[in-house]
Amino acid sequence: MLNGETGLKSVDRPFGIDTTSHVGLIPGHLIPQEHMDSLKLTNMLAACYERSVSKLSFDAFQDEGGLVIICTTKGNINKIGQLDDPRLPLGRLGRFLKQSFDLGNEPMIISNACISGVLGIITAARLIRAGKYEHVMVLGGDIVSEFTLSGFASLHALTDGVCKPYDKNRTGINLGEAAAGLVLSSDETIFKGTYSEYISGASSNDANHISGPSRTGEGLHRSIERTLKPASIEANQIGYLSAHGTGTSFNDEMESIAFERSGLSETPVNSMKGYFGHTLGAAGVIETLLGLEGMKRKQLVPSLGFEEMGVSQPMNIIQETTAPSSEYFLKTASGFGGCNASALFKVG
Amino acid sequence: MQRFSLIQSGMSLFLKTYCRIKEGEVHINGELFCQHMDEDPFLRSVYKHIGLSYPKFFKMDELSRLGFIGAEMTLMRSELENYADDEVAVIFSNRSSSLQTDFQYYDTLKGGIASPALFVYTLPNIEVGEICIRHKLYGENNFLITERFDAAQLLEQCEALFADNAAKAVLIGWTEVESDNHDGFFAFITASGMNEVTAESLTDLYLNR
Numbered sequence: 001m002l003n004g005e006t007g008l009k010s011v012d013r014p015f016g017i018d019t020t021s022h023v024g025l026i027p028g029h030l031i032p033q034e035h036m037d038s039l040k041l042t043n044m045l046a047a048c049y050e051r052s053v054s055k056l057s058f059d060a061f062q063d064e065g066g067l068v069i070i071c072t073t074k075g076n077i078n079k080i081g082q083l084d085d086p087r088l089p090l091g092r093l094g095r096f097l098k099q100s101f102d103l104g105n106e107p108m109i110i111s112n113a114c115i116s117g118v119l120g121i122i123t124a125a126r127l128i129r130a131g132k133y134e135h136v137m138v139l140g141g142d143i144v145s146e147f148t149l150s151g152f153a154s155l156h157a158l159t160d161g162v163c164k165p166y167d168k169n170r171t172g173i174n175l176g177e178a179a180a181g182l183v184l185s186s187d188e189t190i191f192k193g194t195y196s197e198y199i200s201g202a203s204s205n206d207a208n209h210i211s212g213p214s215r216t217g218e219g220l221h222r223s224i225e226r227t228l229k230p231a232s233i234e235a236n237q238i239g240y241l242s243a244h245g246t247g248t249s250f251n252d253e254m255e256s257i258a259f260e261r262s263g264l265s266e267t268p269v270n271s272m273k274g275y276f277g278h279t280l281g282a283a284g285v286i287e288t289l290l291g292l293e294g295m296k297r298k299q300l301v302p303s304l305g306f307e308e309m310g311v312s313q314p315m316n317i318i319q320e321t322t323a324p325s326s327e328y329f330l331k332t333a334s335g336f337g338g339c340n341a342s343a344l345f346k347v348g
Numbered sequence: 349m350q351r352f353s354l355i356q357s358g359m360s361l362f363l364k365t366y367c368r369i370k371e372g373e374v375h376i377n378g379e380l381f382c383q384h385m386d387e388d389p390f391l392r393s394v395y396k397h398i399g400l401s402y403p404k405f406f407k408m409d410e411l412s413r414l415g416f417i418g419a420e421m422t423l424m425r426s427e428l429e430n431y432a433d434d435e436v437a438v439i440f441s442n443r444s445s446s447l448q449t450d451f452q453y454y455d456t457l458k459g460g461i462a463s464p465a466l467f468v469y470t471l472p473n474i475e476v477g478e479i480c481i482r483h484k485l486y487g488e489n490n491f492l493i494t495e496r497f498d499a500a501q502l503l504e505q506c507e508a509l510f511a512d513n514a515a516k517a518v519l520i521g522w523t524e525v526e527s528d529n530h531d532g533f534f535a536f537i538t539a540s541g542m543n544e545v546t547a548e549s550l551t552d553l554y555l556n557r
Contacts, residue, residue, distance in 0.1 A: 073471060080454050090445050090493040108501065109493035111445055112473045119490060126508035147450070150457050151467035202514060203488050204434065205480035211468040222434060222486055230513065336468060337477030339489050
């Protein structure tokens, strides 16, 4: 990302689907197979669980005080063609991780469209603050499948090449696959390395349309207001905004309106979708992690694909690697079903 | 193993209204509201019985229709006017996500023309979106996947939302659709009220209608 390169690649008729869109695929040999159930997503999530635990000073998830939340839109949907495959239902992901890692609690599974990851983080923090758990690991994951790729193709939502969020010439999205994990805890001694502070977060529905974003950005605007207000943080204190930025005309325009209404027009903002595509249930987790990393390094990466302003409201889109203007970082996401979510962090 | 964590911690939760939809019957607060009597499919028959005029109902998939009817029954009896439009959260759950519609969409794909109208219903939280549109609810949303109706997990969510001042009431739901079998449970949970509810008592209501 620091080199300004995309990981999206042209695949000739992926899954036989007639599209020239680039996709972000993870080569199978890169995914650890120790917890072999021959399913890509399960192995990706298991690998993220292990890597996340390895960064902690103790494994908190084998007793009752620790919870794992899995955020996914479609789970092992690539098994849909095989009738009655027991690995297809989402609940099986939780059972598999519980058995593989001897978890103290049944994992919670959140399936709330493209805000699943951000919603997982908010839910984790609320459960900790309510005294339900001491530590929560949020795992987000989704794969690129014939099912989802054909669906977005049927909606004419895929771009011909690589997506260009907020750009005048944007034509749609790329799908990518990813899994990522992060840990929230009320006990800072669990972290071996540096950590950041989760401050607040909220979700809000547009109450407008199930597959089109609100023209007024209502839900996104409200989720931002309900995130900042309890924290007594003003919009002009935010040093960096990691937006959803899918590269469809409707989503990007909705975001520009919601950000303007929320006082975020001058906040440095990017979309990461041009680097690895829209990773659905993983997006909120992986983009939060990369946003936090950018904050720590004081290197916010350009919004790849953006050249010429293509939304109606002003936005301060990052075009060269830049330092954040404060220690406050806001992550937002929006999804089908009219859902929106945002989460606020303090870094450093 | 169910965890009844609410018993150990402090916050009391209250039940305003609940609705059970199962085996061709709709029960509200434990009393029979209507039965499947006519030739129409079950939920369409309930829709007619209520006398609703909401054409979008017919565009919905079966999961959304179940959630829509259950929400209608529950929210109409929950004094929604006492809450601001973003004070009521909608937290739903089920076992099979949108799998029944996933199969229907997949059939259109394999038949040669993938249906975008079906694809948009291949996410479980779409039914929550339909409910928010119908009742103009701008509050918190979540959709959880659990093996069976998990009162403890849903009430834990209510408690976490109330503790964070993120909601004043929560419409919780369980909606499972398998071919023509509907299994729906809906409850309006508040932070203050008369009828205190626990994971055990809510589970009893689910099991006994």
